[in-house]
Amino acid sequence: MPLALEDRLVALEDRLAVIELVSLHGHFVDDGSLDRLEELFTADAVYDLTDFGQEPLSGVAAIREAAWALGAANPVAHHVTNVVVTAYEDGRAQVRSKGLGVKADGSCGSVSYEDTVVRTADGWRISYRRLSPRRTPLGGMTEPG
Template sequence: MLNADDRHQITQALALHAYVSDEDQLDRLDELFVPDAVYDMSRVGMGAFEGVEAIRAAAAGLRASGHAPTAHFVTNVVIDEHDAGTAAVRSRGLMIMHDGELRAVTYDDTFRLHDGRWRIGRRLITPLHPASGG
């Protein structure tokens, strides 16, 4: 059963991910992800990346292109235990894009205990689209 410390570690990792991304601290990604993590951005048209080094390279490439978000915000965190050592975490992300546009996504994460710390094992990003007007 997840205890308060487990939940704290998970929410801290979600928050830290935003700062690591926004402050270009990509050398810290191994603090957030298990070594064989999958970062799946296929629903936003950017593919899926397996392993911390591939995730780091994709993030660096996005930043170098000038299209990376300038700020990430994580909210509405819901944590459910799967099995001992894994947790399903769903949250919402708001991003201020390089051009000032605001975008929203859902993060579906699987966290795993790795070396005694909760880290992201899989992240699936799904964009939220505004309802069509009528």
């Protein structure tokens, strides 16, 4: 159960480290530095692509292999925005962010990221990431609810 707002504030140093962690994903992928994914994810991380009709990927090796398998279909640029960090009592933090992917042909797609990050001996790492495509305005709402 989430804590009250005053109990879930994240220390500035941790907040900045988590935001940088989430931001580095795009740099590593866009640069082809997939050998550095261990700097972003725990060894047993789950990369949930269920909303794209795919099975979740388990482990850094599976995440890396999936990126290599996409090859030229990968976006040429990943942009992360609107990063919001909240902490929970078990030492994990939840992170919501938006992502834009620009393809080589100039087309663009948008996703929402829902991450669980954990503090490890090597710093913050993503242990769970869920991607949800953004395909309809207003979250699919058509009238006030």
